[in-house]
Amino acid sequence: MKLEKVMRNVYLTDGMLVTKSRYGSHYGEKVFDGFREWIPWRSKLAAMILKGYTIDFKGEEKVLYLGAASGTTLSHLADIIDEGFIYAVEYAAKPFEKLLELVRERNNIIPLLFDASKPWKYSGIVEKVDFIYQDIAQKNQVDILERNTEFFLKKGGEILIMVKARSIDSTVEPEEVFDNVLKKIKSRFKVMKHGNLEPYHKDHLFVHAKLF
Amino acid sequence: MKYNLWFGIYEDGRVDKSSNLEESFLNAENEEPLPFSISEVGIEVFGGKTGYYASLRKVALAVAERLVERELRKEDRYVVALVKALEEVEEAINMLNEKLEDIRTVKDTEIAADFENKIEELKNLRKKIEREIEEIMTKIAPNLTEIAGAKVAAKLLERAGSMERFVKLPASKIQVIGAEKSLYKAFARMKRGKKAKIPKHGIIFLHPFIRTLPKSKRGKMARFLAAKIAIAAKIDYFRGEVDESLYESLRKRYEELRRK
Numbered sequence: 001m002k003l004e005k006v007m008r009n010v011y012l013t014d015g016m017l018v019t020k021s022r023y024g025s026h027y028g029e030k031v032f033d034g035f036r037e038w039i040p041w042r043s044k045l046a047a048m049i050l051k052g053y054t055i056d057f058k059g060e061e062k063v064l065y066l067g068a069a070s071g072t073t074l075s076h077l078a079d080i081i082d083e084g085f086i087y088a089v090e091y092a093a094k095p096f097e098k099l100l101e102l103v104r105e106r107n108n109i110i111p112l113l114f115d116a117s118k119p120w121k122y123s124g125i126v127e128k129v130d131f132i133y134q135d136i137a138q139k140n141q142v143d144i145l146e147r148n149t150e151f152f153l154k155k156g157g158e159i160l161i162m163v164k165a166r167s168i169d170s171t172v173e174p175e176e177v178f179d180n181v182l183k184k185i186k187s188r189f190k191v192m193k194h195g196n197l198e199p200y201h202k203d204h205l206f207v208h209a210k211l212f
Numbered sequence: 213m214k215y216n217l218w219f220g221i222y223e224d225g226r227v228d229k230s231s232n233l234e235e236s237f238l239n240a241e242n243e244e245p246l247p248f249s250i251s252e253v254g255i256e257v258f259g260g261k262t263g264y265y266a267s268l269r270k271v272a273l274a275v276a277e278r279l280v281e282r283e284l285r286k287e288d289r290y291v292v293a294l295v296k297a298l299e300e301v302e303e304a305i306n307m308l309n310e311k312l313e314d315i316r317t318v319k320d321t322e323i324a325a326d327f328e329n330k331i332e333e334l335k336n337l338r339k340k341i342e343r344e345i346e347e348i349m350t351k352i353a354p355n356l357t358e359i360a361g362a363k364v365a366a367k368l369l370e371r372a373g374s375m376e377r378f379v380k381l382p383a384s385k386i387q388v389i390g391a392e393k394s395l396y397k398a399f400a401r402m403k404r405g406k407k408a409k410i411p412k413h414g415i416i417f418l419h420p421f422i423r424t425l426p427k428s429k430r431g432k433m434a435r436f437l438a439a440k441i442a443i444a445a446k447i448d449y450f451r452g453e454v455d456e457s458l459y460e461s462l463r464k465r466y467e468e469l470r471r472k
């Protein structure tokens with residue numbers, strides 16, 4: 001098996017993205033020889049990485065994950081941040097049930113069934129973090145990101161946000177939505193990279209930025 | 213400034229550690245970002261990084277499991293719906309009984325038998341709903357059900373709307389739930405400069421420990437019962453363990469008041 005290292009604990013083998021993992025399958029992905037397949041159609045983060053953009057994780061970061069759903073992407077992020085901790089926020093109980101299976105098998109995930117638009121509710125739980133990952137498909141998701149930044153992001157900390165054009169405004173062209181999102185983000189952050197997630201996710205934008 | 217942390221209250225550089233971490237976890241709300249590092253403080257309180265994160269993960273998981281289960285089953289909402297249905301069924305039974313009497317006083321007809329059958333059917337339905345309420349109340353609020361009885365407990369829950377809201381009610385409010393009408397009437401009278409009695413008990417008046425006491429002692433018992441109900445609901449909601457001492461103290465107080 002030929003492995004090409006892409007990022008911390010992330011490899012490419014025969015065009016397939018995988019994370020180094022001691023754990024079993026969480027969402028139907030293949031598992032072999034201590035690796036788990038990371039499916040780009042299921043995970044926007046995987047799509048971004050496969051498109052050639054990587055994040056330089058050290059593995060001991062504190063991460064705040066907004067919109068963790070059932071833990072598909074979270075499971076891989078937990079493989080990467082294997083010496084740190086991930087605070088996983090999600091407000092829907094149904095997917096969270098599945099996420100809790102992941103929490104039980106790992107010890108680096110703190111599950112938080114909270115509304116991400118009200119960060120004050122978990123302000124006495126979450127510490128200052130190095131990284132905020134947000135994938136909540138909400139109209140006001142940039143506001144929600146900013147509120148959480150205010151509460152929890154360290155100076156010099158980074159954000160990675162996944163934006164779905166349709167959930168922000170379905171009446172205008174995605175390009176226009178993305179321009180507005182970028183403008184908003186640029187007022188508080190230094191944007192390091194942004195791009196689309198085609199062909200894996202249509203009309204999606206990722207933005208990686210750093211807090212001034 | 214005081215800050216609510218998941219493991220206690222932080223004030224002036226000191227932490228008053230919570231004796232119920234799941235409860236403090238759900239109360240860890242602050243208007244402003246914390247001006248200090250919660251993990252640094254916590255690591256000191258828990259005697260190390262490993263201990264801090266292990267406890268945090270454990271408490272977060274326990275709370276999440278509980279919230280998810282409740283959210284998914286929505287059993288308190290089911291009880292609320294059942295209580296409302298029960299009241300309607302009871303009203304229907306009363307109404308049919310009245311009509312049956314009306315008819316009978318005029319003429320003993322076959323229709324009277326039909327009424328009786330209907331009433332019998334509704335009584336069976338009532339029994340069924342009551343049993344269901346009791347079963348679920350015992351499961352979701354064992355302490356509350358034990359000290360208040362399933363019926364009173366369910367009615368209180370119905371008025372509160374949910375367990376989440378119930379546990380936020382102070383005992384003084386629980387004491388008069390269901391007596392709001394007479395309470396407002398009393399206030400209105402007082403506003404007009406008239407004398408009025410403040411009602412001492414609402415739904416909890418149905419409790420045998422109050423009903424069977426002489427009138428002069430009911431207020432005292434109602435206050436005591438309401439306080440215990442508030443505690444019981446909190447234990448049920450936050451911990452779910454059964455606390456035997458609650459019923460014991462209630463019974464003791466009742467005996468005391470009865471003898472005096």
Ligand SMILES: C[S@@+](CC[C@H](N)C(=O)[O-])C[C@H]1O[C@@H](n2cnc3c(N)ncnc32)[C@H](O)[C@@H]1O
Pocket residue numbers: 042043044066067068069070071072073074089090091092095114115116117135136137138
């Ligand atoms: C597109 S899904 C996330 C998928 C997930 N990030 C993954 O890749 O595995 C968006 C999730 O955000 C959640 N969400 C939306 N608004 C939220 C809010 N205000 N607070 C918390 N979660 C929210 C939704 O319930 C949904 O599960």
